[in-house]
Amino acid sequence: MRVASVVEVKAKLSAYMRACKDDPVVITRNGKPAAVLLAVDDQDELDRLVLAYTPKFRAILEAARKQIRETGGIKHDDFWDQVEAESDPMPSS
Numbered sequence: 487m488r489v490a491s492v493v494e495v496k497a498k499l500s501a502y503m504r505a506c507k508d509d510p511v512v513i514t515r516n517g518k519p520a521a522v523l524l525a526v527d528d529q530d531e532l533d534r535l536v537l538a539y540t541p542k543f544r545a546i547l548e549a550a551r552k553q554i555r556e557t558g559g560i561k562h563d564d565f566w567d568q569v570e571a572e573s574d575p576m577p578s579s
Contacts, residue, residue: 489514495523 488505489512495502502511502523511523526532537543553559560568 487512489519491515492520 487509488502490502492513492515495511496514503525505511506523507525512519513521513523515526523534
């Protein structure tokens with residue numbers, strides 16, 4: 487992992503973009519970590535990264551974790567039974 491100041495990265499952005507293909511580059515401001523430069527191989531990877539750091543999505547995940555802690559969640563088989571029931575276009579009578 488490389489560490490570089492924002493001034494260095496601004497001056498040599500192309501070089502740091504190449505460098506981050508091997509390892510993330512931590513960008514510092516006033517000597518403190520401020521950002522990370524990561525290489526992205528494809529759109530799916532980019533989508534996952536963006537989603538993982540979206541505040542709304544993180545709030546949904548935390549609410550789900552809280553509910554699981556409080557209720558114990560649902561059993562694996564029950565979950566898939568519910569998924570199948572909701573995706574079945576013609577429920578049996």
